[in-house]
Amino acid sequence: KVGADNIDLEAAAKYGITVANVPAYSPRAIAENGLTGAMYLLRKWGYYHRKMRRGDFTRSTELMSYEIFNQTVGIVGLGRIGAAAAEMYHALGARVIGYDPVYNASLEPFLDFVDFETLIKESDIVQVHIPLTPENKGMLSANEFAKMKDDAILVNQSRGELVDTAALIVALKYHEIGGAALDVLEGEEKIFGRKFEDVGSLPDEYTELINLPNVVMSPHSAYYTKMAVKNMFFQSMTDIERTLSGKKAFFKVN
Template identity: 85%
Template structure:
């Protein structure tokens, strides 16, 4: 197998070397840079590429260059494939795969952690304590999770894991998904999206981004939510209208937001800013709110998940090059 790995992060290096040790006959090269029009020529002489990046791969020139270079498989080391143009990949005969289940619990647990932080009002306490105020005002009395109704939007592998976690803590769990899954009945009640939005105390998003659901949570949805409800986004930032979210938080139309993703996050996440004053205004406003907790698209970031992302990606490449169907091919 001859494969080129793009955007290899420092934490992936140990798993890159582990794969090499186990597959001595493979020729694998890597770069820390993403796959772009400027780097696509690195793929000459290889059969497949593996990427994990936020940069879009939508330019037809990239797909033509990949095909001309002999690339047969484009493996995405993540769940979301919205960075890829599947029609162009098909046009140039390139198989696309992703890693849909590297560790569903890692992401589900991160969402639960954010929800609990907000439910117990830690952000408000932290702000007060930094000012030397260690009192417990009435308005900061919190609720317990078993008294909450949790709504999960999207009941795939990650959403299902989230439902099981909340159910185990005693919460009432309701869920919305266009596809009914009877195996989830022990953990939740299926409802329509409107009922979920109006009923849930905590709403957690676990759905892929499509052109049809951009901004699916905006001013109208926030107005329908309970005024103390918490929204948790572990999927894609563009599912939430950020400006509408800021307004809803400022004017207490909702209670809080736990965000692992953010609209336009590729300009921020994964980078270090020496001048924090240069950060986008929306991010700065959100991060300074006591009823917001954020992480830099790091919900997946566990040892098990990172290894699984790399190994599953490479395994599917191997299958394609051996004439077998990729286990996680995206069509």
């Protein structure tokens, strides 16, 4: 995996344990998943699915949607995944803006660099691709949702704790923002990777989110493609072999 935020690196170093990651198994896999969720919400499929399950196959004015080339997409975090996302949206004709503390001139053909405040206010789609740190936990909360457009879409493919879930639910229910595509969720370890026989035992916040027509979720599976899994395996095995033979791991974290 890419992130090491759930590993006690100090303890690992204390006991001489090497921690390595797989920093780029397939940036496109995650970027594509975010784009898929954004398009699902942009074209209001969730609302249509809800209507059709009730036998209503009509169109209505409130379900008229936008086309991506008329949208402004804001990418928060312009590492490998964010850069891939920017290129995809740019290729579809969207105006792309991006925020990252580190300036990368190679991305200028695909986006305009802006500050975080400008990105939040101007974007029709806000897509997040940054690592979790103590400083940015809850960086998207009630204050940010109030500044976003009331039909803006939030796409979080990074870490659930970057978003204040309770504030997000309020913003979605009261139409402060238009929708959310989530591959990660605050406290997801209680849900993702498990199978529930009794869905009534699911946490309340998850139940509220999944039942909203303007939310689409996946269980931290944005990375889960054949290409990504193959790359994860081979890169991991390479570093295991190097470590066992006394060589330095290519992707050592600690």
